[in-house]
Amino acid sequence: MDPRVERHAAVIVDHCLDLQAGDEVLLMVPSVAEDLAVALAERAGDRGAFPIHVGGSARSHRAFIRAMDPEAFDEPPAAYVALAERADAAVSVRASTNTHQTSDVPPEKNAAFAQLMQPIEESVTGKRWVGTQYPAPGNAQDAEMSTPAYEAFVYDAVNKDWAAQRAFQANTVELLDDADEVRIVAGETTDLTMSVAGMAVVNDDARKNLPGGEVFTAPVPDTVDGEVLFDMPVMHQGRELVDVRLTFEAGEVVDAAAEKNEALLESLLETDAGARRVGELGIGMNRDIDRFTANMLFDEKMGDTVHLALGRSIDETVPEGREGNDSAIHVDMLVDMSADARIELDGEVVQRNGTFVFEDGFDDGA
């Protein structure tokens, strides 16, 4: 077996889930990722944990959803609920031979199914849970890479020394913890300010997402002002939004445009009141993610980027007694910060052209 797969399994079992003797762990691993399933089963066994393999292929999922009548189910399947409730931990692995396998499932059926399964999803992701990626051919194709090159990309991003990465990211957490106003400037097209005063800053060292590698928080609602060009494509509902431009006033989008699929952007903004507001500010710090691969699990952790999410704030970023943003959507959008760009905190430049103030080679602009 590829030793990178065994290392990936070790990171999942030892770092992300910290499996203990007696733990029952759900392995939700598509068959194209069988090597990872084998390595996870072995590593779980080593730790005295019991692996339970669940979940079918995208082909089975497609066949079932197309055939089912959503009206036939008024509550989630009791056996699945019982399984999810009793499990101690879970791994969800993404891996596709064809990422468009469910593209001919009627959207309303997909939505009905997702709604039916939501309590189970919440039960599973509320445990020691991690979502990760196996470098299957369909995913390599989405990334516009050969499968071997994509494998190298994925394993570099996930098989890291996460303690070292955490320590590296702690520098940014410290800066943000002390900050009130954040200003993001990139070229002539992005100049945005927001307050993060009193919001919690999270050091994502790959507990729930593997790869991890971002530092994120939530802006204070109503404080987002200025304009931004998201210069990397945004994938939404299988479609690509290109060069999204947003103008914010007092926290709300007042002007929106996109070079491609602008109508989709407009419908997105009209989802609900919170869809016009920013729920998350994230700073990508995983330098092994050095290219855009049209996969948000990786893209949002990319080095030299920041991202904003329209919609819902992440619970962990909103301390008791503070208010975040609420919405049915959470759509991340990225800004490239690698050139002609800076992050300022309370007027001090803390990152210029991707290099932080606490790194060698930082240009203080003097």
Next chain:
Amino acid sequence: MDPRVERHAAVIVDHCLDLQAGDEVLLMVPSVAEDLAVALAERAGDRGAFPIHVGGSARSHRAFIRAMDPEAFDEPPAAYVALAERADAAVSVRASTNTHQTSDVPPEKNAAFAQLMQPIEESVTGKRWVGTQYPAPGNAQDAEMSTPAYEAFVYDAVNKDWAAQRAFQANTVELLDDADEVRIVAGETTDLTMSVAGMAVVNDDARKNLPGGEVFTAPVPDTVDGEVLFDMPVMHQGRELVDVRLTFEAGEVVDAAAEKNEALLESLLETDAGARRVGELGIGMNRDIDRFTANMLFDEKMGDTVHLALGRSIDETVPEGREGNDSAIHVDMLVDMSADARIELDGEVVQRNGTFVFEDGFDDGA
């Protein structure tokens, strides 16, 4: 998709399990049989049932069992127990790319695992449950057949008109229901008598096993007398017993020999007291199974054969107030009845050279 796979799924869902709206059905289908998993998911969806895919590959199983410490688990995994208890129905599909995948798992660990999982196994098989076969390459190899030829063999055996098969088999059930003494004669090597008086006769029309296609009962303990040559190989614990000869007196084996692995036969007979006695008499009536494939799911239903099982009687064959045989083992062994052979019931020949008295071409010996 191969229409034979879709037909197989329809037989499972409609005939074996009779899935209803709201049923939750466990699909335990190895990934090599993904086509069948897809067809089952679709058919389940058509019926308003909810499929839950569970179970990993033989490779994962091997990796886990080798790594685990059986002492680490004093009871079966609670999440798996909860899943099994709440499910309404289940399908177990056998399908291997290598039927020896777990041959390097220490037997004591395999045994410990099987014992750990036994309550779950009983919970699952006690529901609307069916065990069936997908014609994977490893299974074709065991059958000494090409994969396409094995596919044809499997689908002929399983995709039958089971109502018609049941009606055909009912003739044999009727004969056995009225009978006391059964005599089986084949060549110079087999002449065995036993009483089946008062025992229940089961018409296996593929409810728990697909293929089905046998009529079976239990002999009255102590009544089995005579000698028998089992002229088809017996697979036991991955090893082959060839030309097993047994002599019975008052229900018990008093003499035993085999051309190959005689020591294994002896240890088998010494398992417990019931291991020296016959728990089942079966008559194979699925004429689409026309060859030995070293797979008891098929072999015991083969046309023109009878089989005896050393060990445990099947519960259904032992009516309230009667006694069957009890043992930890249940090992089926076959006698070819296609030539120079007959079955007599109370002195009347009811099958000669494989042809029953109720069929055209029966030779009454006159």
